[in-house]
Amino acid sequence: AQTVTQSQPEMSVQEAETVTLSCTYDTSESDYYLFWYKQPPSRQMILVIRQEAYKQQNATENRFSVNFQKAAKSFSLKISDSQLGDAAMYFCAYSLLSGNTPLVFGKGTRLSVIA
Amino acid sequence: EAGVTQFPSHSVIEKGQTVTLRCDPISGHDNLYWYRRVMGKEIKFLLHFVKESKQDESGMPNNRFLAERTGGTYSTLKVQPAELEDSGVYFCASSSLRQGLGTDTQYFGPGTRLTVL
Numbered sequence: 194a195q196t197v198t199q200s201q202p203e204m205s206v207q208e209a210e211t212v213t214l215s216c217t218y219d220t221s222e223s224d225y226y227l228f229w230y231k232q233p234p235s236r237q238m239i240l241v242i243r244q245e246a247y248k249q250q251n252a253t254e255n256r257f258s259v260n261f262q263k264a265a266k267s268f269s270l271k272i273s274d275s276q277l278g279d280a281a282m283y284f285c286a287y288s289l290l291s292g293n294t295p296l297v298f299g300k301g302t303r304l305s306v307i308a
Numbered sequence: 309e310a311g312v313t314q315f316p317s318h319s320v321i322e323k324g325q326t327v328t329l330r331c332d333p334i335s336g337h338d339n340l341y342w343y344r345r346v347m348g349k350e351i352k353f354l355l356h357f358v359k360e361s362k363q364d365e366s367g368m369p370n371n372r373f374l375a376e377r378t379g380g381t382y383s384t385l386k387v388q389p390a391e392l393e394d395s396g397v398y399f400c401a402s403s404s405l406r407q408g409l410g411t412d413t414q415y416f417g418p419g420t421r422l423t424v425l
Contacts, residue, residue, distance in 0.1 A: 197350070230416075235418075236418065237311065237312075237416055237417060237418045237419075238416040238419075239416070240413050240414075240415075243413070284351065293339050293356070293358065293403070293406055294356075295341055295353040295356055295364065295367070296341075296351075296353070296401075298351040298352075300348070300349060300350050301351075
């Protein structure tokens with residue numbers, strides 16, 4: 194079975210600084226998807242970024258980028274120029290490549306942004 | 309376009325009572341998923357509908373949980389009778405149906421926080 198591990202329950206970052214959230218996963222599949230979701234306080238969970246395992250290039254979305262190390266089964270999220278609005282719970286998730294499959298989540302990392 | 313909505317946002321019930329949670333997916337999304345997060349734990353998959361059919365219910369904890377999606381639109385998740393360990397946040401997500409390989413983004417609702425006393 195696939196598992197996702199987020200080893201940092203809580204992290205904090207100064208406004209405008211950079212922070213990296215860690216995620217490792219375990220799977221016997223060679224192709225799959227990885228995701229980072231963000232859940233701000235009392236708000237809906239939204240997709241931040243996704244990575245297809247068959248793509249070697251790391252995904253980026255504005256200030257958010259990932260460091261995908263397939264051999265190490267590592268998928269970290271880097272947030273550059275942190276803003277107060279980045280404060281949220283961040284969940285790393287995995288899904289199979291075949292369509293319409295459920296997500297497997299980690300426990301989440303709570304990120305605080307200090308002004 | 310309206311997002312995924314869930315009702316109620318909070319529910320506090322006594323052990324042994326019944327509670328029904330509702331999820332309205334994004335219009336046109338054939339995939340509907342239910343997940344649950346118990347405090348401090350991972351978000352766990354419960355079940356998956358494709359239109360009105362249960363595609364995968366391997367995550368359902370036991371037969372006290374009953375999910376339906378009549379007509380392939382909104383879905384309900386009933387817990388009867390509720391137990392203390394059922395407390396948690398229940399999330400619903402929806403996505404477009406993809407044929408073959410590939411996956412579309414799952415859009416999540418705000419969740420229903422269930423507290424069983």
